[in-house]
Structures are given as structure tokens and as C-alpha cells.
Amino acid sequence: METSVHCKGNERSERFCHFENLCYHNEHKDFIFFMANASMIENVPSDSQNILDLSSVADHTLHFFSFLYLPSETMTDFTVKWINRRSLIFNRFKPDNIMHILHDDILPLHHTLKQIKGNFKLNRNTQEKFDIQILTFEDWPDDIEYQFLYDLFSRHDMLTVNSLKKMGELVCFSDVYVGISKETTWYQYGFYVPQGPVPNSKVTSSQIQDTVNYVLSHIDTECTLCNLGPYLVLLSRKETRRILNEMDLSISIAQHIGMKVLSVSLETHSLVDIINLIRNSKGLIGMHGSLLALAIFLQPGSILIELFPFAINPAHYTPYKTLSGIPSMNIYYANWVNTNEENTVMHPDWPPELGGISDLKDQQEIMNQKEVPKHLCCDDPSWLFHIYQDTIVDINTIIQLVKTMLTASINENTSEKARNIVAGPVRDLNCVTEKNSIRVKWKAPWSLRYIPHKTVQYQLFIFNTQLNSTTSFLITNTIYTYNKTEATYSFLVWVQCQLDNLKGYLSNLVKC
Incomplete structure (x- = not known):
């Protein structure tokens, strides 16, 4: 028995490989390529270390894929458990965070599964689960809260590195793809340069909506509140980054706009409930945070209002503005930032991961900042201190923003606008x-x-x-x-x- 491999892509960040008879050694945590004269090796670097990204986040050192070569005759030295169905190996990036789940995992996973030949019917109306075994090799627990989102994509229970440990010394995959597409990503998180849009991103609204429709076809979309007339969704935060006058904001919007405002949070609603409410709403309002990634479920022609605490420059943190700007997404985006320091409540004594700075020598300098300097991910104390502030928002300004964006969306008549149709040559x-x-x-x-x-x-x-x-x-x-x-x-x-x-x-x- 020998291993063979064919890879596409010339750089690590774009490489995607298809293996026959790739094995994984549980004790040593190494992938093994059993070399023989019959082994086929195509488009693989001479050094088999760090040849591709297992995650859609490019060049992250925790998610490189490598393998070792062993002579094929040494396989008889191992106890082998075979997985004979077609498989896909990738790494979830941060599956405890909705933005990372959707942007880094779910959208790329769906796109990757569609690209693997022979796994699905080339029919946009086919929403059957994929007959493919999905495996992840990062160290996240098996019982993460939002595991159900990953389970939507395969007929088989997802395997993790922890579940492989129970299978014996050596686990071998007869037909396995390794890696995940980056084509559907639009944002980078600032590991090497300050965060911002992915340069030359190829993502399209059609790709995003295809995944959205797939997810909606596999979750319970029953929604009683969705049928009570037009409404906006306000994302509520209960512990940190709170809107201190949230109730007044909701009531004022309802009075001045003539549209109900539904306040939702993960403490009071399930994720599926929130998705359904957003899908049937006229728009989404919320403080900057991962739940705003659920804007991908907004209908074309909806509005998105993003709020920022004091000293946070919206121009430096644009994942949702960038999402809204993808051609034909037809999401009408605006932001508001608190410019009145008196309307912010700081928490210098909180734990450092929640912005606490009481143990820092420069805490007063940070507290006096009028704008957080540009920074890299992920534990900059100035960023954490200011982003976790609570805020009294300017209700009148936000009402005007909502009015303006709703008017723009109505005037655009997006329901009749052609999507992705461009002019021919002159x-x-x-x-x-x-x-x-x-x-x-x-x-x-x-x-x-x-x-x-x-x-x-x-x-x-x-x-x-x-x-x-x-x-x-x-x-x-x-x-x-x-x-x-x-x-x-x-x-x-x-x-x-x-x-x-x-x-x-x-x-x-x-x-x-």
C-alpha cells in the first residue's frame, strides 16, 4: 500500500491537496506519507513541512499542514484503522465566536465541499447534505456550543483529533482532501498588518447567499414573531459593551420610525431564533461585535447600523462594512461612534481579557486616549479597554441614521434590481x-x-x-x-x- 497526492496551487496560502492513503499517527501527532515506487506526487514542495493552510485564515502558524515520509513496507509495523469514505480535513479557526464561525469556517467549508468533484450534484437547488466525512485537527473541545452549524454539512458525524485518538495507533484515509478554500473570505484580522479587508478578495454575493440558503434549508425556520409586521432587530449585550439606554433607544425608534424593534441576545434567544428574526427583518442594529456577522442572513435591501464605543475609529474596524459593500449584497450600511466621553462607562478594574488595565503602568494614558492607535491582533490593551466600555448612545442621531438608510433602501428598489449583471462592451x-x-x-x-x-x-x-x-x-x-x-x-x-x-x-x- 502506497500514498499518492495531487495538489493545486503554487503557494501555501492557496494550496489544496488530494491524497490517497494518507495516515495519521495518534501518539506522535504526525501525518504519514507511505512512499513506494508507485507513489504519485504532483505539485508538492520538496520540503513536506508546512505545505498548506488547514484554516481559511492565511499563514497562521497554528494551522499549517505537514507530513512525514516513511517507506511503504513499514506500514505493517502499525495497527491500522481505515476510513474508506471520501473525507475532508481542515481546521476550525475560532469556533466559539460567531463571526469566525461564519466567515472563517462555514462559508469556506460549503464552498470547498462544492468544489470537490464527485461529492454533489451540480444543481443549485440540491440542498442535500454532503456524503463526505469531515475531520478537524485543532484542539477545540468536541462539545462546542455551535457544533450544530458544522453538522449541517455532512451526513456523517464530524470527527475531531480527539475522536481519532479512540481509533488506535494509526488512522488511514483512503480518499481525503486537505485544506479549505479562502475564496469566500473578505476580512483579515491583523496578525501581520492592522486588520482590514482581504486584498483582492474574490467573494461574491452569490457565494454568500448560496451558503445562507443551504443553512436555512437545514434549520428550523418556524418563527412566530416574524409575522407581526415590519420590524428591526437590535442586538443586545448583557455583560459587556452594553448600550445603557437600550430600552429608550428601542422605544424611540418605534415611535419615530413606526416600526417595531425586537431586542435579541444569546442570553435570551437561541442562535437559530436570532437567525430567523434577522432573516425576516428590515434591518439590524448593534454594537460592534461578532453577532453582527449574522448580517449575512439579512434580505437584500435591508439596513445595517453598527455602533462603536468612545475612541474606537470605525474606519479601522470594518468587517461588516466590507461585507455590506460586496457587490449585490444590497445591504445599506451606516455606523455611529460615541464622540462624547461623558457618555461612556469605563471598566479599568476588569480582567485584562475584558479590557482591564489596573495592572498597567500606562493605564492613565490609555484612559485619556481619544482614539485607539492602529494595532495588531489580538490583545492590545488600548483596544480591549475601549471596546469593552458601556455606552449611552445618541438616540436622535441613530434615529436619523435609521430613517436615512431605510429611505435609501426603499428608493433603490432592490427587490427588482438585477444581481451581478454588468454592461457588455461599448x-x-x-x-x-x-x-x-x-x-x-x-x-x-x-x-x-x-x-x-x-x-x-x-x-x-x-x-x-x-x-x-x-x-x-x-x-x-x-x-x-x-x-x-x-x-x-x-x-x-x-x-x-x-x-x-x-x-x-x-x-x-x-x-x-
Whole structure:
């Protein structure tokens, strides 16, 4: 018996591997590749250490995958337990936190399962569980609170490194994929640079909604309160980061907006109940925190209002703003930050993990801060101290925010807006060279009349072949005159139509 492997991706952060007969040694906690002449090894680095990420969080040192080579004839020295169904090995990143569960695990897991050939019917309406054994190899307990979310994706009970220990000395997988997709992630948490959007993220609203629909098809969606008319959901925190005038906020919104406000928390509602309430709501309001990740369950056209304590700059913490900005998510986002220090209640004597700073020499300096400096994850004392403050929010300002965002969502008429449909290339692009200028003309894409939109703009690109430089202009007309500084210069031009700021197809190049 020999091991074989084929990997896709040239870098560790993008590599995904398919093994035949990969084994795991429980005592030594090593994966083993049994080498023989018949072993196939494709696209694997010469050094088998840290070849890929087991987690969707790129380059995190706790989640690297490695294996050891042993001669195939040594397998007879071990007692082997075989797992013969197709399997997937990955690591959950932080399964005690809703944001991390959804963003780092559930969305990537669903996307990965769909990409494994032969595991599912290529039918968007198929919501059957996957016939694949899921295994995780991090050290989280087997009885985590939100395990049910992971269990939605497989017909088989999920195995962990703890359950493998009960199977004997060596556990071998006849057909196993290792790794997890990063394509659905949009945010990085600041391990190497301050947190922010994932550069060049490829996630689409369709991918997110596909997973949302899958989850909803496998949970109990019965919801009595959801049928009581239009309402907003307010996320309530009972222990830390509290809204101290929460009741007044709810009542005032209801009075001024004419819409009920349902206050929910994990202390008073199950996660499934909260998901259902959010799914059927007109929008979500809450203090910055992991539960706001449940905004993925909002219907298109909903609003999301994120609140921040004093000294927390919203521009530095944007996971939910970034989510809302994914094209065609159609979530109307706004934030509010407390700028009045008198409306904050600090807790310097709390434990350090909850922002306590009583043991620090610079505690007074931290308490006097007007803005938390940019920082790395995850235990910066200034960040923890200020984020765990309690806040008296400005009710009038928040009411105006809610009114503005609800009006914007109604005016946009998102229920009839085409999703992910972009303009085709412009037609009949031509360029006429004159003594000191060039005149560029084109016709609108023929498909324009069939695509719902509010604004049409054209991005005109002009490339100077002598200077090797490109200039671009965003215009609303289909003709443009460009003044050139040298009569001998030559140019290449092309145009891109944008509908409601959504970029369409590029035209062919035309030489001037």
C-alpha cells in the first residue's frame, strides 16, 4: 500500500491537496506519507513541512499542514484503522465566536465541499447534505456550543483529533482532501498588518447567499414573531459593551420610525431564533461585535447600523462594512461612534481579557486616549479597554441614521434590481487624431436597454505609447476630446461601461 497526492496551487496560502492513503499517527501527532515506487506526487514542495493552510485564515502558524515520509513496507509495523469514505480535513479557526464561525469556517467549508468533484450534484437547488466525512485537527473541545452549524454539512458525524485518538495507533484515509478554500473570505484580522479587508478578495454575493440558503434549508425556520409586521432587530449585550439606554433607544425608534424593534441576545434567544428574526427583518442594529456577522442572513435591501464605543475609529474596524459593500449584497450600511466621553462607562478594574488595565503602568494614558492607535491582533490593551466600555448612545442621531438608510433602501428598489449583471462592451469605438488632440467616440452597449440601472458612466483609458503611461477619465458622454502635448505621440484607447458603479466588460483596444 502506497500514498499518492495531487495538489493545486503554487503557494501555501492557496494550496489544496488530494491524497490517497494518507495516515495519521495518534501518539506522535504526525501525518504519514507511505512512499513506494508507485507513489504519485504532483505539485508538492520538496520540503513536506508546512505545505498548506488547514484554516481559511492565511499563514497562521497554528494551522499549517505537514507530513512525514516513511517507506511503504513499514506500514505493517502499525495497527491500522481505515476510513474508506471520501473525507475532508481542515481546521476550525475560532469556533466559539460567531463571526469566525461564519466567515472563517462555514462559508469556506460549503464552498470547498462544492468544489470537490464527485461529492454533489451540480444543481443549485440540491440542498442535500454532503456524503463526505469531515475531520478537524485543532484542539477545540468536541462539545462546542455551535457544533450544530458544522453538522449541517455532512451526513456523517464530524470527527475531531480527539475522536481519532479512540481509533488506535494509526488512522488511514483512503480518499481525503486537505485544506479549505479562502475564496469566500473578505476580512483579515491583523496578525501581520492592522486588520482590514482581504486584498483582492474574490467573494461574491452569490457565494454568500448560496451558503445562507443551504443553512436555512437545514434549520428550523418556524418563527412566530416574524409575522407581526415590519420590524428591526437590535442586538443586545448583557455583560459587556452594553448600550445603557437600550430600552429608550428601542422605544424611540418605534415611535419615530413606526416600526417595531425586537431586542435579541444569546442570553435570551437561541442562535437559530436570532437567525430567523434577522432573516425576516428590515434591518439590524448593534454594537460592534461578532453577532453582527449574522448580517449575512439579512434580505437584500435591508439596513445595517453598527455602533462603536468612545475612541474606537470605525474606519479601522470594518468587517461588516466590507461585507455590506460586496457587490449585490444590497445591504445599506451606516455606523455611529460615541464622540462624547461623558457618555461612556469605563471598566479599568476588569480582567485584562475584558479590557482591564489596573495592572498597567500606562493605564492613565490609555484612559485619556481619544482614539485607539492602529494595532495588531489580538490583545492590545488600548483596544480591549475601549471596546469593552458601556455606552449611552445618541438616540436622535441613530434615529436619523435609521430613517436615512431605510429611505435609501426603499428608493433603490432592490427587490427588482438585477444581481451581478454588468454592461457588455461599448460598440463602434473609434479614435480620430487631430493636430493637438484626439477625439474618441463610441456607442453604448446594445444590452444596456435590458439591464435595470440608475446611472451610466464610462471609464475611458488613454495609453501613451511613447511615455508608457495611462490616463483615465470617468465621463457620462459617449464622446471625448483629449488634448495631447506633443503632436507626434501615439495612443491606444479603450472604454469600460459602468452601471451604478458596477464595472462592465472592457472594449477592444483602438489605436490613435
